[in-house]
Amino acid sequence: MKFKKDLYKLDSDNNFYKASEIVNEYKKANPNSNVISLGIGDVYFPISKYVAKEMNAAIKKQTTPDFIGYGNYFGIQELRKAIRDNEYKDFDIEEIYVSDGTKSDCGNILELLENDALIGIPSITYPIYKNTCFSLGRKFEIIKSDDNFIPLIPKKHFDCIILCSPNNPTGINYSKEVLKKWIDYAKKEDCLIIYDNVYFSFINDGVKSIYEIDGAKEVAIELRSFSKHVSFTGIRCSYFVIPNQLHKDINIYWRLRTVNRFNGASYIAQVGALASFNDKVKKEIDKNIKYYKDNASILKTSFIDLGYEVFGGNDAPYLWVKCKDGYNSFDMAMYFLNTYEIVIVPGSIFGKDGDNYFRISALGRREDILKAIERIRKHESKAN
Amino acid sequence: MKFKKDLYKLDSDNNFYKASEIVNEYKKANPNSNVISLGIGDVYFPISKYVAKEMNAAIKKQTTPDFIGYGNYFGIQELRKAIRDNEYKDFDIEEIYVSDGTKSDCGNILELLENDALIGIPSITYPIYKNTCFSLGRKFEIIKSDDNFIPLIPKKHFDCIILCSPNNPTGINYSKEVLKKWIDYAKKEDCLIIYDNVYFSFINDGVKSIYEIDGAKEVAIELRSFSKHVSFTGIRCSYFVIPNQLHKDINIYWRLRTVNRFNGASYIAQVGALASFNDKVKKEIDKNIKYYKDNASILKTSFIDLGYEVFGGNDAPYLWVKCKDGYNSFDMAMYFLNTYEIVIVPGSIFGKDGDNYFRISALGRREDILKAIERIRKHESKAN
Numbered sequence: 001m002k003f004k005k006d007l008y009k010l011d012s013d014n015n016f017y018k019a020s021e022i023v024n025e026y027k028k029a030n031p032n033s034n035v036i037s038l039g040i041g042d043v044y045f046p047i048s049k050y051v052a053k054e055m056n057a058a059i060k061k062q063t064t065p066d067f068i069g070y071g072n073y074f075g076i077q078e079l080r081k082a083i084r085d086n087e088y089k090d091f092d093i094e095e096i097y098v099s100d101g102t103k104s105d106c107g108n109i110l111e112l113l114e115n116d117a118l119i120g121i122p123s124i125t126y127p128i129y130k131n132t133c134f135s136l137g138r139k140f141e142i143i144k145s146d147d148n149f150i151p152l153i154p155k156k157h158f159d160c161i162i163l164c165s166p167n168n169p170t171g172i173n174y175s176k177e178v179l180k181k182w183i184d185y186a187k188k189e190d191c192l193i194i195y196d197n198v199y200f201s202f203i204n205d206g207v208k209s210i211y212e213i214d215g216a217k218e219v220a221i222e223l224r225s226f227s228k229h230v231s232f233t234g235i236r237c238s239y240f241v242i243p244n245q246l247h248k249d250i251n252i253y254w255r256l257r258t259v260n261r262f263n264g265a266s267y268i269a270q271v272g273a274l275a276s277f278n279d280k281v282k283k284e285i286d287k288n289i290k291y292y293k294d295n296a297s298i299l300k301t302s303f304i305d306l307g308y309e310v311f312g313g314n315d316a317p318y319l320w321v322k323c324k325d326g327y328n329s330f331d332m333a334m335y336f337l338n339t340y341e342i343v344i345v346p347g348s349i350f351g352k353d354g355d356n357y358f359r360i361s362a363l364g365r366r367e368d369i370l371k372a373i374e375r376i377r378k379h380e381s382k383a384n
Numbered sequence: 385m386k387f388k389k390d391l392y393k394l395d396s397d398n399n400f401y402k403a404s405e406i407v408n409e410y411k412k413a414n415p416n417s418n419v420i421s422l423g424i425g426d427v428y429f430p431i432s433k434y435v436a437k438e439m440n441a442a443i444k445k446q447t448t449p450d451f452i453g454y455g456n457y458f459g460i461q462e463l464r465k466a467i468r469d470n471e472y473k474d475f476d477i478e479e480i481y482v483s484d485g486t487k488s489d490c491g492n493i494l495e496l497l498e499n500d501a502l503i504g505i506p507s508i509t510y511p512i513y514k515n516t517c518f519s520l521g522r523k524f525e526i527i528k529s530d531d532n533f534i535p536l537i538p539k540k541h542f543d544c545i546i547l548c549s550p551n552n553p554t555g556i557n558y559s560k561e562v563l564k565k566w567i568d569y570a571k572k573e574d575c576l577i578i579y580d581n582v583y584f585s586f587i588n589d590g591v592k593s594i595y596e597i598d599g600a601k602e603v604a605i606e607l608r609s610f611s612k613h614v615s616f617t618g619i620r621c622s623y624f625v626i627p628n629q630l631h632k633d634i635n636i637y638w639r640l641r642t643v644n645r646f647n648g649a650s651y652i653a654q655v656g657a658l659a660s661f662n663d664k665v666k667k668e669i670d671k672n673i674k675y676y677k678d679n680a681s682i683l684k685t686s687f688i689d690l691g692y693e694v695f696g697g698n699d700a701p702y703l704w705v706k707c708k709d710g711y712n713s714f715d716m717a718m719y720f721l722n723t724y725e726i727v728i729v730p731g732s733i734f735g736k737d738g739d740n741y742f743r744i745s746a747l748g749r750r751e752d753i754l755k756a757i758e759r760i761r762k763h764e765s766k767a768n
Binding site: 261 | 385386387388389399400401424425426427430431432433436439440443444446447448449451452453454455456484485487488491495496497498499500501511512515516518519520521543544574575576603615617618619620630631634637639640641643644645646647648649650651652653
């Protein structure tokens with residue numbers, strides 16, 4: 001059969017799943033181990049009790065004749081309005097779409113473009129973009145980054161660029177100046193920017209949304225999610241903005257596409273997402289975000305103190321750390337696992353240029369983070 | 385920008401959404417109207433109280449430190465096992481995937497195939513297949529059907545065929561003989577069959593799953609959903625089977641693909657789906673299905689009685705009715721709306737060859753169906 005010949009050939013030995021399998025094997029081989037994960041981006045805090053209460057009410061409604069079935073292809077109207085009112089005041093509700101996750105969205109958005117569109121993907125970034133292009137049979141090329149992990153404006157034409165800011169894995173939030181250059185490039189080259197902004201709630205003082213920059217509405221689609229700040233990693237709800245200014249028919253197109261391709265995010269998840277805009281929940285979220293940020297700050301200080309070179313961690317829950325002693329990133333991860341029983345994410349997962357780095361996450365429990373640091377410290381002092 | 389030039393050009397004036405807009409316009413123009421829908425496939429019965437209870441418990445769990453986050457890319461293991469044990473005893477759990485809806489699945493599955501794979505779509509079928517191919521830039525051709533709306537085995541090569549049985553819109557369940565011919569064709573041509581089997585719970589005595597036919601495991605992927613029988617149209621949960629026999633690496637491929645493209649169906653929805661396999665719930669479901677089937681039987685008898693030629697309705701919740709007096713299907717739908725205030729679905733939505741037919745659904749409330757029939761009867765007797 002005409003199955004893809006090279007499906008994931010390139011990445012089958014180097015991805016999150018593979019990395020997590022290595023950890024599982026270690027645990028199996030060492031049943032008395034006490035592994036601490038500074039690895040994948042799952043969150044520590046569970047969902048808010050108020051959000052849960054509203055979801056329970058939504059379920060109750062689904063047991064009555066007034067239950068909600070098909071029809072909310074673009075999201076329930078109240079949720080789209082709440083997103084607009086809280087985060088996108090300059091936009092119409094009709095420019096905002098609710099979906100089931102940014103991982104799906106970053107591939108789905110490509111359905112706006114012709115199949116031979118050339119997509120640019122920064123050299124160190126969330127690996128899903130590249131693998132999504134593989135899976136969809138899309139043409140893509142890697143864009144080099146500078147020494148600060150900022151993707152360099154290409155000298156050639158791209159039809160689409162996928163930017164992630166605050167960046168996964170580097171934890172760096174792109175500045176106004178950087179984004180202005182990208183928007184200028186996009187305008188000049190008639191290039192669509194897909195702006196993955198899922199870590200927006202961790203940003204301190206920098207650019208919170210690409211639409212803060214002049215001209216962005218004419219070139220950019222911004223993606224956000226409820227996964228991190230509302231703890232919806234298992235509940236699944238995301239959203240994105242397609243500005244009318246991109247093209248006169250763009251939202252007519254997208255509505256038609258969506259009606260034909262997607263029956264909407266789960267109604268229960270959407271009601272929960274809506275509840276996250278309640279004032280009391282917003283305060284809880286702020287508290288949780290502060291906790292994660294304090295984690296990041298502790299991790300940053302400690303790893304610097306341990307002699308590591310550390311990037312990010314100010315505007316994102318991720319820190320990007322340079323490997324020591326000439327280790328490559330997979331060997332470094334094995335070293336952390338075997339020596340400290342600590343899980344880190346090898347940088348090579350995020351691109352070849354990430355092979356001298358590893359990612360650690362601040363989304364975990366404080367006690368675990370402190371314990372992890374203590375383990376490394378103890379071992380290092382013994383070694384010296 | 386390199387936006388698709390022809391996105392939905394062909395179908396922008398002829399789809400479910402457009403049809404529902406016409407109805408909404410009518411209601412607006414006639415605020416005192418009392419429109420009865422025999423239209424889209426939303427279900428009458430709400431979700432089971434037991435399913436709701438289990439979903440509430442799942443939400444409670446999400447408020448605790450033991451909450452479920454990322455990781456169930458292929459579905460929670462208990463649910464995959466329940467599906468296997470109840471419906472796919474001949475398969476491994478690892479051949480079963482849980483997802484968020486068959487509408488998404490029928491497009492996603494195409495990611496197994498090379499981009500230039502030629503896809504065959506029957507001339508009268510669920511329009512989503514065609515529009516999905518459009519949206520994904522996939523090559524497809526229409527396959528003619530015989531006088532009984534059974535797609536004819538093509539004389540040329542296809543890489544993939546999408547079959548829907550029990551069929552939407554015709555309500556016909558393909559026989560063993562028909563399916564055997566398709567499986568033989570698929571084997572001879574090295575062609576993948578995507579078998580949309582979402583109405584399986586409505587089948588009386590015929591083939592319930594394509595895997596009942598010898599050789600099907602070597603050529604077919606079967607799609608099912610919790611939408612209709614568990615009333616999950618708004619809650620979103622579906623599943624499908626990728627047999628190991630299709631290709632030695634097929635499930636390795638698909639796991640890699642899925643980890644990179646999808647973070648799983650909502651955990652809450654999955655717990656609800658799992659609860660639907662409880663014995664008490666199964667009995668409730670049987671009762672609901674019987675109700676819908678009785679609806680179908682009443683509709684069939686009544687429309688025949690009213691002089692219509694009627695197909696389907698035995699193994700599916702849909703009836704496929706020939707338009708009267710040379711009406712085309714959109715005009716017939718307008719006639720039903722303006723004369724009886726009844727919504728039907730014009731057959732042209734399901735393909736050009738459907739233009740002399742319309743679809744009616746048996747998934748609604750008994751009282752509405754009886755009232756609808758009464759309205760037509762009264763008007764016809766007045767007219768005569």
